[in-house]
Amino acid sequence: MDLPVVGMVGGGQLSRMTHQAAIALGLSLRVLADTGHDSAALVANNVVFGSHTSKEDLLAFAEGCEVVTFDHEHVPGDLIRAMEEAGHTVLPSSAALLHAQDKLVMREKLAALGVPVPPFASITSREDLEGFGAEHGWPLVLKAATGGYDGKGVWIVDSAEEAAPVLGSGVRLLAEQKVPLQRELAAVVARSPYGQAAAWPVVETVQSRGICVEVVAPAPGLSDDLAVEAQGLALRLAQELGVVGVLAVELFETADGILVNELAMRPHNSGHWTIEGARTSQFEQHVRAVLDYPLGTTTLTAPVVVMANLLGGDGDPELDERLHLLFAHDPSLKVHLYGKEVRPGRKIGHVTALGDDLDPTRARAQAGAHYLRTGQWLTPANEAPK
Amino acid sequence: MDLPVVGMVGGGQLSRMTHQAAIALGLSLRVLADTGHDSAALVANNVVFGSHTSKEDLLAFAEGCEVVTFDHEHVPGDLIRAMEEAGHTVLPSSAALLHAQDKLVMREKLAALGVPVPPFASITSREDLEGFGAEHGWPLVLKAATGGYDGKGVWIVDSAEEAAPVLGSGVRLLAEQKVPLQRELAAVVARSPYGQAAAWPVVETVQSRGICVEVVAPAPGLSDDLAVEAQGLALRLAQELGVVGVLAVELFETADGILVNELAMRPHNSGHWTIEGARTSQFEQHVRAVLDYPLGTTTLTAPVVVMANLLGGDGDPELDERLHLLFAHDPSLKVHLYGKEVRPGRKIGHVTALGDDLDPTRARAQAGAHYLRTGQWLTPANEAPK
Numbered sequence: 001m002d003l004p005v006v007g008m009v010g011g012g013q014l015s016r017m018t019h020q021a022a023i024a025l026g027l028s029l030r031v032l033a034d035t036g037h038d039s040a041a042l043v044a045n046n047v048v049f050g051s052h053t054s055k056e057d058l059l060a061f062a063e064g065c066e067v068v069t070f071d072h073e074h075v076p077g078d079l080i081r082a083m084e085e086a087g088h089t090v091l092p093s094s095a096a097l098l099h100a101q102d103k104l105v106m107r108e109k110l111a112a113l114g115v116p117v118p119p120f121a122s123i124t125s126r127e128d129l130e131g132f133g134a135e136h137g138w139p140l141v142l143k144a145a146t147g148g149y150d151g152k153g154v155w156i157v158d159s160a161e162e163a164a165p166v167l168g169s170g171v172r173l174l175a176e177q178k179v180p181l182q183r184e185l186a187a188v189v190a191r192s193p194y195g196q197a198a199a200w201p202v203v204e205t206v207q208s209r210g211i212c213v214e215v216v217a218p219a220p221g222l223s224d225d226l227a228v229e230a231q232g233l234a235l236r237l238a239q240e241l242g243v244v245g246v247l248a249v250e251l252f253e254t255a256d257g258i259l260v261n262e263l264a265m266r267p268h269n270s271g272h273w274t275i276e277g278a279r280t281s282q283f284e285q286h287v288r289a290v291l292d293y294p295l296g297t298t299t300l301t302a303p304v305v306v307m308a309n310l311l312g313g314d315g316d317p318e319l320d321e322r323l324h325l326l327f328a329h330d331p332s333l334k335v336h337l338y339g340k341e342v343r344p345g346r347k348i349g350h351v352t353a354l355g356d357d358l359d360p361t362r363a364r365a366q367a368g369a370h371y372l373r374t375g376q377w378l379t380p381a382n383e384a385p386k
Numbered sequence: 387m388d389l390p391v392v393g394m395v396g397g398g399q400l401s402r403m404t405h406q407a408a409i410a411l412g413l414s415l416r417v418l419a420d421t422g423h424d425s426a427a428l429v430a431n432n433v434v435f436g437s438h439t440s441k442e443d444l445l446a447f448a449e450g451c452e453v454v455t456f457d458h459e460h461v462p463g464d465l466i467r468a469m470e471e472a473g474h475t476v477l478p479s480s481a482a483l484l485h486a487q488d489k490l491v492m493r494e495k496l497a498a499l500g501v502p503v504p505p506f507a508s509i510t511s512r513e514d515l516e517g518f519g520a521e522h523g524w525p526l527v528l529k530a531a532t533g534g535y536d537g538k539g540v541w542i543v544d545s546a547e548e549a550a551p552v553l554g555s556g557v558r559l560l561a562e563q564k565v566p567l568q569r570e571l572a573a574v575v576a577r578s579p580y581g582q583a584a585a586w587p588v589v590e591t592v593q594s595r596g597i598c599v600e601v602v603a604p605a606p607g608l609s610d611d612l613a614v615e616a617q618g619l620a621l622r623l624a625q626e627l628g629v630v631g632v633l634a635v636e637l638f639e640t641a642d643g644i645l646v647n648e649l650a651m652r653p654h655n656s657g658h659w660t661i662e663g664a665r666t667s668q669f670e671q672h673v674r675a676v677l678d679y680p681l682g683t684t685t686l687t688a689p690v691v692v693m694a695n696l697l698g699g700d701g702d703p704e705l706d707e708r709l710h711l712l713f714a715h716d717p718s719l720k721v722h723l724y725g726k727e728v729r730p731g732r733k734i735g736h737v738t739a740l741g742d743d744l745d746p747t748r749a750r751a752q753a754g755a756h757y758l759r760t761g762q763w764l765t766p767a768n769e770a771p772k
Contacts, residue, residue: 003705003706003723003725004706016409017409019409019429020406020409020410023402023403023405023406023429024406024661024720024721024722024723025709025721025723026705026723026724026725026735027725028428028429028725041431042414042431043405043409043414043430043431044429044431045427045428045429045430045431045433047431275410276665279662279718279720279740280717288713292710293709293710293713294710294713294714294717295713295717296713296717296718297717297718299718301687301688302687319389319412320389320390323411323679324678324679324680327674327679327680327681327682328680331666331680331681331682331683332665332682332683332685334410334665335410335411336410337389337410337411337412338412339389339412339413339414349412354665
């Protein structure tokens with residue numbers, strides 16, 4: 001059977017779950033991994049070891065791939081262009097991906113498109129920052145234009161004084177107004193080279209210390225108008241930016257409407273719930289999109305789907321024993337473990353609960369993740385903050 | 387993360403799909419495969435090459451596995467016992483698995499348990515066969531006691547004369563009455579060493595030339611009484627025979643009730659629909675069972691689920707192009723390809739349709755499998771036989 005080879009740069013959990021989905025399509029993902037301990041390297045057959053910052057490694061990896069795609073945004077743009085110039089199909093393209101790699105480029109492009117974004121400015125000096133603060137208020141959000149993830153590269157600062165170490169670090173920076181948000185949402189869509197696009201329902205994402213801890217699908221109490229606006233915005237951005245594959249648009253919901261926070265052009269934490277919660281998962285959809293297969297149905301499989309991230313705890317996790325007890329406690333909970341070494345705060349897996357009603361479904365997902373992390377059942381006394 | 391190693395002997399599609407499910411549990415299946423072209427060897431990281439008929443290969447494979455299990459019944463019993471005697475955990479055990487390996491042992495055991503089976507007898511001579519035919523009528527079913535699958539090792543014979551070549555072949559044989567069946571059903575359950583058991587709804591299986599071509603869940607029009615009887619029978623057999631893992635009980639529905647046809651102690655073709663059609667798939671359940679994890683919920687995810695096997699056609703399948711067109715035609719159909727070389731009649735994949743109503747759901751599954759095999763859309767003129 002002569003089916004195409006899809007190469008994914010990066011061996012993290014996104015690559016791992018993409019491989020899992022690709023198996024059904026008759027494929028075996030080719031993974032560029034750093035080491036054999038990478039999440040995807042543990043489970044895929046076609047693993048190439050190399051660095052995503054080495055042009056030589058990337059070019060060798062791309063050889064024989066029908067398409068090369070990514071599980072993160074950290075491949076330098078000039079190296080992606082080198083693959084493209086060597087004749088390889090790379091999706092999303094370097095031109096599209098730039099908007100997920102460089103927050104300043106993204107902000108300027110979205111502003112030019114008339115897409116609602118928080119007030120922002122490029123910051124190259126203390127004077128720039130003081131001027132921005134005087135206009136938009138303190139505290140404000142200072143961000144590294146490139147390289148951040150999971151809250152890294154983002155600082156909430158009360159004064160230019162406090163920002164001095166970051167300002168002096170040589171990192172390209174932008175400042176944003178600290179928007180008075182009501183909650184965070186995400187609109188996840190996929191787009192194929194042919195131009196077909198498909199959207200999943202808009203979800204609510206809950207962050208703790210800059211890391212996503214919970215996703216609720218569909219976003220509870222979201223008005224139809226806002227839901228349609230958010231989906232339309234994501235579909236429009238996918239087209240305007242020429243995205244191929246999954247595009248996750250992270251949004252702030254404010255009293256005045258929605259604003260775009262971040263973009264990701266790959267399967268995204270806010271779409272993990274789709275594995276069991278939608279007829280086509282974001283991982284299958286990403287593979288279908290980059291291969292220019294027609295996209296799959298995004299219908300939900302239950303009225304409410306809640307995903308809770310499993311973050312590494314402090315102690316020995318005894319995951320195997322906890323898994324036994326959790327499965328006994330809740331035989332309907334779906335568990336996904338990434339095969340990673342446990343480190344405090346690291347995303348090592350997620351759990352998904354499906355149900356008819358929001359509160360009990362949410363409670364099951366939270367209880368499952370909390371128990372796997374701590375070995376304790378949630379009680380009113382130690383309940384996760386709402 | 388120190389999670390257990392599950393070893394599966396055999397690198398076919400059952401092993402491939404078990405690996406796919408095991409990934410979510412943080413595992414990477416260790417597969418004993420014949421060659422790198424085996425379905426599971428194409429997608430798993432931990433592949434050991436060797437023969438399932440070599441004691442040395444099996445013992446080396448089992449080393450370091452928390453548990454060894456199987457994707458087929460063809461490992462000789464004495465070699466399974468050799469693994470057990472070397473201290474390895476093998477599930478199902480050699481004692482249980484014997485009943486899926488030897489049809490004569492199975493028939494005798496089930497008859498002794500009072501389980502309804504077709505009239506049968508061990509056949510060692512032409513006289514035995516003539517006597518059985520005189521009592522139970524011609525044509526009758528002659529079966530090799532061991533080694534058959536997908537209709538191989540089963541002969542419908544009209545006379546002892548016709549059976550002469552088989553009778554003279556030295557194969558251990560049994561004869562069975564050719565039961566006037568209304569249809570075939572399957573009751574699939576799983577059982578853990580702890581003794582927990584879980585049943586999926588009873589399904590109807592449709593065979594063509596001895597090969598399963600379609601499975602409908604739940605079995606249309608099955609009375610509650612018969613459904614409960616079939617599930618109860620499968621659960622009882624799992625316990626009486628000491629099965630651990632998935633047990634598929636193939637059944638004949640006759641005017642007088644149900645009879646047991648065959649047993650399989652592994653994920654089974656009649657359970658492929660559970661991947662999308664049940665909250666816990668048979669592949670995840672098998673892994674949970676052999677690791678003695680509590681079992682998962684078997685609830686359906688849609689009122690009707692239909693799986694159609696994709697059998698290799700005669701010509702060049704051009705599967706990639708057909709997949710494009712099929713996905714465009716039916717974005718809700720779920721496709722599973724096994725990565726196998728296409729040969730006429732070989733199971734190379736399956737498709738699953740989920741829906742609210744039997745007829746349209748069944749039509750979608752049939753149309754999908756037919757199109758992938760032939761490149762033709764089903765029309766009234768070339769519709770699959772009912």
